[in-house]
Amino acid sequence: MRIAGLLRESVVDGPGVRFVVFGQGCPHRCPECHNPETWDPAGGVRQTPREIMREIRRAPAVVKGLTLSGGEPFQQAAEMAELARRAREKGYHVTTYTGYLYEDLAAKAESDEGIAALLAATDLLVDGPFIAAAKDIALRFRGSANQRLIDLAASRQAGKVVLLPDEATG
Numbered sequence: 540m541r542i543a544g545l546l547r548e549s550v551v552d553g554p555g556v557r558f559v560v561f562g563q564g565c566p567h568r569c570p571e572c573h574n575p576e577t578w579d580p581a582g583g584v585r586q587t588p589r590e591i592m593r594e595i596r597r598a599p600a601v602v603k604g605l606t607l608s609g610g611e612p613f614q615q616a617a618e619m620a621e622l623a624r625r626a627r628e629k630g631y632h633v634t635t636y637t638g639y640l641y642e643d644l645a646a647k648a649e650s651d652e653g654i655a656a657l658l659a660a661t662d663l664l665v666d667g668p669f670i671a672a673a674k675d676i677a678l679r680f681r682g683s684a685n686q687r688l689i690d691l692a693a694s695r696q697a698g699k700v701v702l703l704p705d706e707a708t709g
């Protein structure tokens with residue numbers, strides 16, 4: 540898989556302290572995107588899920604979560620899913636960012652195993668494109684008010700989108 544970068548400790552990319560993997564390649568082209576260097580799917584460096592997992596295991600013990608960011612993680616859904624699955628097996632909570640809407644991914648998952656696997660291996664999904672007009676720096680873990688914090692386990696159980704309340708994200 541192609542990676543734009545790794546961040547060993549972050550407190551702004553999901554609940555708690557997290558290891559962040561920035562995937563390379565993004566088709567969304569959001570105006571005022573903060574990471575345009577991640578757009579080119581041929582950029583970045585190549586690393587396997589197994590290699591990245593080794594890096595995660597070397598992170599400080601305070602790191603309890605893995606965040607898949609971008610770029611667009613669903614551009615490389617099968618490999619991102621493998622990494623997420625390995626991380627969950629070791630007890631890490633997985634947050635995945637996407638510029639797509641959850642409903643669109645859920646529909647695509649019916650014919651795309653990689654997308655289905657990444658949704659299945661994600662605990663918290665932050666969905667929707669960054670919209671500059673809806674930018675709000677007071678929001679937790681996301682840049683614009685249209686983006687949602689979706690509790691995927693609860694959503695799967697309820698059969699509808701269940702949002703994580705902001706007060707539950709600290």
Ligand code: SF4
Nearest residue numbers: 565568569572610638
């Ligand atoms: S989805 Fe994220 S990385 Fe992609 S263009 Fe939008 S803000 Fe940038």
